[in-house]
Every structure is written in structure tokens, then in C-alpha cells.
Amino acid sequence: MLxxxxxxxxxxxxxxxxVYNHPLVYFDNAATSQKPKQVIKAxxxxxxxxxxxxxxxxxKLTEEATELYEGARKKIADFVNGGDKRQIIFVRNxxxxxxxxxxxxxxxxxxxxxxxxxxxxxxxxxxxxWQHLAKETGAKLKFIPIDEKGxxxxxxxxxxxxxxxxxxxxxxxxxxxxLGTINPVKDIIEQAKAINPKVKVLIDGAQAVPHxxxxxxxxxxxxxxxxxxKMLGPSGIGVLWVKxxxxxxxxxxxxxxDMILRVTFESATWNYIPWKFEAxxxxxxxxxxxxxxxxxxxxxGMKNVREHEKELTGYALKKLEEIEYLKIYGQNxxxxxxxxxxxxxxxxxxxxxxxxxxxxxxxxxxxxVRSGRLCAEPLLSIFKAEAAARVSFHIYxxxxxxxxxxxxxxxxxxxxxVA
Amino acid sequence: xxxxxxxxxxxxxxxxxxxxxxxxxxxxxxxxxxxPICGDEVLIQLKVxxxxxxxxxxxxxxxxxxxxxASFLAESITGKKLEKIRKIKKNDxxxxxxxxxxxxxxxxxxxxLEVLQxxxxx
Numbered sequence: 264m265l266x267x268x269x270x271x272x273x274x275x276x277x278x279x280x281x282v283y284n285h286p287l288v289y290f291d292n293a294a295t296s297q298k299p300k301q302v303i304k305a306x307x308x309x310x311x312x313x314x315x316x317x318x319x320x321x322x323k324l325t326e327e328a329t330e331l332y333e334g335a336r337k338k339i340a341d342f343v344n345g346g347d348k349r350q351i352i353f354v355r356n357x358x359x360x361x362x363x364x365x366x367x368x369x370x371x372x373x374x375x376x377x378x379x380x381x382x383x384x385x386x387x388x389x390x391x392x393w394q395h396l397a398k399e400t401g402a403k404l405k406f407i408p409i410d411e412k413g414x415x416x417x418x419x420x421x422x423x424x425x426x427x428x429x430x431x432x433x434x435x436x437x438x439x440x441x442l443g444t445i446n447p448v449k450d451i452i453e454q455a456k457a458i459n460p461k462v463k464v465l466i467d468g469a470q471a472v473p474h475x476x477x478x479x480x481x482x483x484x485x486x487x488x489x490x491x492x493k494m495l496g497p498s499g500i501g502v503l504w505v506k507x508x509x510x511x512x513x514x515x516x517x518x519x520x521d522m523i524l525r526v527t528f529e530s531a532t533w534n535y536i537p538w539k540f541e542a543x544x545x546x547x548x549x550x551x552x553x554x555x556x557x558x559x560x561x562x563x564g565m566k567n568v569r570e571h572e573k574e575l576t577g578y579a580l581k582k583l584e585e586i587e588y589l590k591i592y593g594q595n596x597x598x599x600x601x602x603x604x605x606x607x608x609x610x611x612x613x614x615x616x617x618x619x620x621x622x623x624x625x626x627x628x629x630x631x632v633r634s635g636r637l638c639a640e641p642l643l644s645i646f647k648a649e650a651a652a653r654v655s656f657h658i659y660x661x662x663x664x665x666x667x668x669x670x671x672x673x674x675x676x677x678x679x680x681v682a
Numbered sequence: 683x684x685x686x687x688x689x690x691x692x693x694x695x696x697x698x699x700x701x702x703x704x705x706x707x708x709x710x711x712x713x714x715x716x717x718p719i720c721g722d723e724v725l726i727q728l729k730v731x732x733x734x735x736x737x738x739x740x741x742x743x744x745x746x747x748x749x750x751x752a753s754f755l756a757e758s759i760t761g762k763k764l765e766k767i768r769k770i771k772k773n774d775x776x777x778x779x780x781x782x783x784x785x786x787x788x789x790x791x792x793x794x795l796e797v798l799q800x801x802x803x804x
């Protein structure tokens with residue numbers, strides 16, 4: 264456990280509140296994380312002292328706002344070892360990042376009978392944009408299957424079955440939002456590019472960047488997408504990292520102010536990267552807030568974040584496995600997974616407490632847990648589950664909170680007479 | 683208390699011993715809806731004669747609230763005039779169940795009413 268856990272917890276004002284008269288236990292971090300006061304203060308400081316539009320005009324406030332906004336870009340680039348900060352494009356969220364790739368790169372480069380390779384564990388955000396692009400272009404979608412442990416079936420060089428000269432894009436998640444699996448994305452990229460050097464690779468890092476150290480340049484991908492609100496930052500700000508030369512070759516995503524250099528009544532020329540992809544007034548306070556969030560995470564150290572969550576995950580898995588009829592989706596090797604644990608109460612092969620009912624009972628105990636299809640309906644169907652409950656941790660969670668979860672699940676079993 | 687707010691004993695008993703659960707091979711009216719958030723699914727089928735509901739059954743899959751609500755609703759409309767169905771309101775369902783779910787569970791409680799009104803509107 265982190266030595267200064269109490270200090271960290273005191274940085275998150277929301278952890279002081281109660282839910283139905285119980286102290287809040289927030290276990291829905293894979294959906295969104297809570298925000299430390301350092302992030303909240305960075306946003307209020309911007310509004311109270313520096314608010315102006317960016318990249319426009321020459322007055323003092325706009326200079327300060329631009330410096331804060333572009334400074335955040337630099338902090339975020341450094342945080343993920345993204346190299347040149349111009350490789351960071353600000354977007355609304357990971358979903359928008361992926362849609363940007365589908366539009367600005369995909370539509371221009373993917374043709375009829377080309378192949379797009381995904382995996383069976385993708386979040387809807389890394390599935391639906393490609394379904395749409397495949398329909399538009401006549402390209403084909405292929406899927407890397409998963410095994411019963413929730414790992415991609417690629418350990419015996421099966422990747423060559425899926426990657427060929429026809430494969431234009433591989434889009435896979437770094438960490439599964441259901442199974443918690445950490446995919447060997449560096450290996451996948453190396454193997455895929457050895458088979459087809461022209462293939463482009465997109466990594467969906469929405470569940471990775473908040474929880475494990477990520478070095479984007481070291482991975483060797485072409486695109487890397489993640490979102491601010493899951494990593495202690497505000498919502499409405501996300502990041503798409505794209506290699507510089509690739510960015511130059513891509514067409515704009517949206518058109519309007521700030522993304523142009525010269526405009527006549529008839530035509531326009533595009534701004535330099537990355538601003539070519541940031542049409543209109545951006546989410547300035549969001550970027551500044553996310554900059555503060557990565558500073559906060561860096562001050563703890565991502566290795567420490569990972570160690571803390573690994574310990575919590577091991578503890579939670581052990582305690583959950585002791586509960587009769589509790590079925591966990593995913594593996595128990597904490598080296599290969601993060602603190603996202605999806606489960607159901609299953610008796611005689613049937614879900615005995617619908618996850619919505621289970622989670623309502625946990626909510627009554629002040630424990631906030633996600634339930635539903637987890638934005639991964641096809642993946643859940645592989646495990647023959649219509650829906651699941653999911654607990655997910657972040658740096659402010661503790662073993663004592665897990666100790667409150669266990670009897671609360673027991674209470675749900677009692678109410679629903681599962682014995 | 684969650685047992686009073688959502689999971690009253692009478693509802694849990696109904697879940698164990700459902701009333702009006704079943705599938706008709708030749709219904710006069712039917713409709714099915716899925717709640718995309720949680721996957722709750724309810725099918726309601728009706729036998730109708732002279733604008734009177736002779737038989738109402740439900741089937742489906744989902745949380746306790748959605749399924750119990752479908753059971754109570756199907757039971758309550760048997761023998762009623764078809765035209766009455768359109769007049770059923772949210773509060774009628776909540777009174778039938780005797781619960782006051784928060785905004786996130788209200789969808790579960792009202793799914794069966796939505797299905798029923800869709801069936802009748804066809």
C-alpha cells in the first residue's frame with residue numbers, strides 16, 4: 264500500500280461525503296475517476312486569473328491562457344513519453360480520438376477488401392467507428408480471439424493468421440475495461456509490422472494510462488488514444504497521440520476557426536499540426552486540468568500507482584474468490600491485469616442476482632460499483648453474460664474499503680436468498 | 683433501508699413465484715423492448731376479445747425490478763379494457779410495486795409499461 268495513502272485520500276474532497284449515511288467507497292474508477300483538489304484548483308485558477316481564448320490576439324490574458332494550454336500539452340506529452348508535444352492532439356475523449364482517426368486517416372486510406380484487425384475485447388468505442396468505416400468502404404473487420412483467461416490468443420505466433428498485406432489497420436486496447444487484461448501491445452506491434460511493415464497500429468489506452476506506466480514512443484504504435492477523466496483529470500478532454508509525419512498526411516477532422524493559416528472566400532490552407540486537428544475554441548480548462556492531473560500522478564509516480572493497485576487487486580481477487588457462487592471474468596495473475604474486476608453471482612449456470620440488483624444493494628451500503636453491459640456487449644456474450652457487476656480501483660482506494668465490499672455482497676445474497 | 687426502498691419481501695416472493703409469466707403461440711398483440719444499459723428484456727403478449735384483455739403474459743430476462751414489474755402489470759391488466767392501457771401512468775406502476783426507485787432504477791421499473799403501451803399502440 265502507498266505509505267502516504269491518508270494524505271492522498273485527503274487530496275480528494277469527494278471522499279469525505281456519505282452515501283445513504285455510509286462513508287463513500289468509490290469503486291467505479293474504470294468509468295471515471297475522482298479528482299484531486301490540485302486539479303480542481305488548476306481549473307478555478309485558470310477561470311479566476313487567466314481566462315481568455317487561446318492562439319488569438321496579442322493581449323496579456325490570451326498569452327497566459329495560451330501558455331497554460333500549450334504547457335499542458337507538453338506535460339501530457341512528457342507523461343506518456345510522447346516525444347515532440349506536437350504529436351499530442353487534444354480531443355473530447357478517447358471515443359473522439361478514435362473517430363478522428365477513422366475520419367482523417369481511415370476514410371482516405373482504407374479501401375474495399377482491405378482489412379481492419381480488432382480484438383474481441385474492444386470497448387464499443389474501438390468497435391463501432393470501425394464497423395461504420397467498414398460499411399462505408401467495403402473493408403472487412405477481423406477479430407483476434409480471446410481465451411478462457413481473457414487473454415488474446417497470440418502466444419503461439421497466431422498473429423500471422425490475422426495479419427497480411429491486406430491489413431491496413433490494427434486497433435486493439437492496451438488494457439481491457441472488463442477483464443482488466445494488460446495486452447502485450449509492444450509484441451503485437453513488433454510482430455504485426457514484421458509481417459506487414461505498412462500496417463498502422465492504434466492502441467486504445469483509455470484504461471492503461473491512468474493505471475500503468477506508459478511509454479508511447481517505446482511501444483512503436485502509430486496512434487495512441489486516451490482520456491482525461493479516467494486519470495484524475497476533468498471530463499471533456501482526451502488525447503490522441505499521432506506520429507508527426509502521419510499527422511502531416513492526414514486531412515482535418517473538423518473545419519473552422521484556429522485550424523487554418525490563410526482563408527479566402529473560396530478556399531483555405533490548414534494550420535500546422537496539431538492545431539490542424541483542433542478546430543474551434545478548444546477545452547482550455549480541460550487541458551489545464553489534465554495537465555495538473557498528470558503532474559499529480561507523476562508526483563506519486565506511476566510505478567507506485569501500479570504497485571498500489573496491484574496489491575489491492577490481489578487482495579480483492581482473493582476475498583472475492585472466497586465468496587460462494589461468485590464468478591470472476593478474467594484471470595487472477597495480478598502481473599497481467601489491472602484493478603478492474605467484473606463478476607456475477609452465478610448459481611447452477613444462471614446469474615442468480617442480476618448485477619443491477621446487486622449493485623443497488625451495494626449502493627445502499629455506500630459502495631459505488633458499475634453494472635450493466637460495460638460498453639462491451641460482444642465480449643460479455645463470449646462469457647454468456649448479459650450483464651456484469653464491476654469494481655475498479657484507483658490510488659485512493661484501500662483494503663479497508665474492500666473489506667466493506669465483501670459483507671455487502673453477502674447482504675445481497677441474503678436478500679436474494681442465494682445460499 | 684434498501685429492503686424498504688427497492689427490495690420489498692413481496693416483490694422478492696413474486697420473483698420466486700412469478701405470476702402471468704409465459705409465452706403465447708398466437709397472441710393478438712405483442713411487443714418486446716430491451717433496455718440497452720443493462721440488457722433487461724421484456725416481452726408482453728396479449729389475447730384480446732371485444733377490446734377486452736382476456737389474457738396477458740410476460741417473459742424476458744433482466745433485473746428483479748424489471749421482471750417483477752412486468753409480472754404485476756400483466757396480472758393487473760387482465761380483464762381490463764384495451765383503451766385503459768394508454769391511461770396507465772408511471773405512478774400507477776410505482777404504486778403497484780410499492781417502491782420508490784431512484785432515477786437510475788426507474789427505467790427498470792417502467793420498462794414493462796413501455797412494452798405494454800407499444801404493444802397496444804400497434
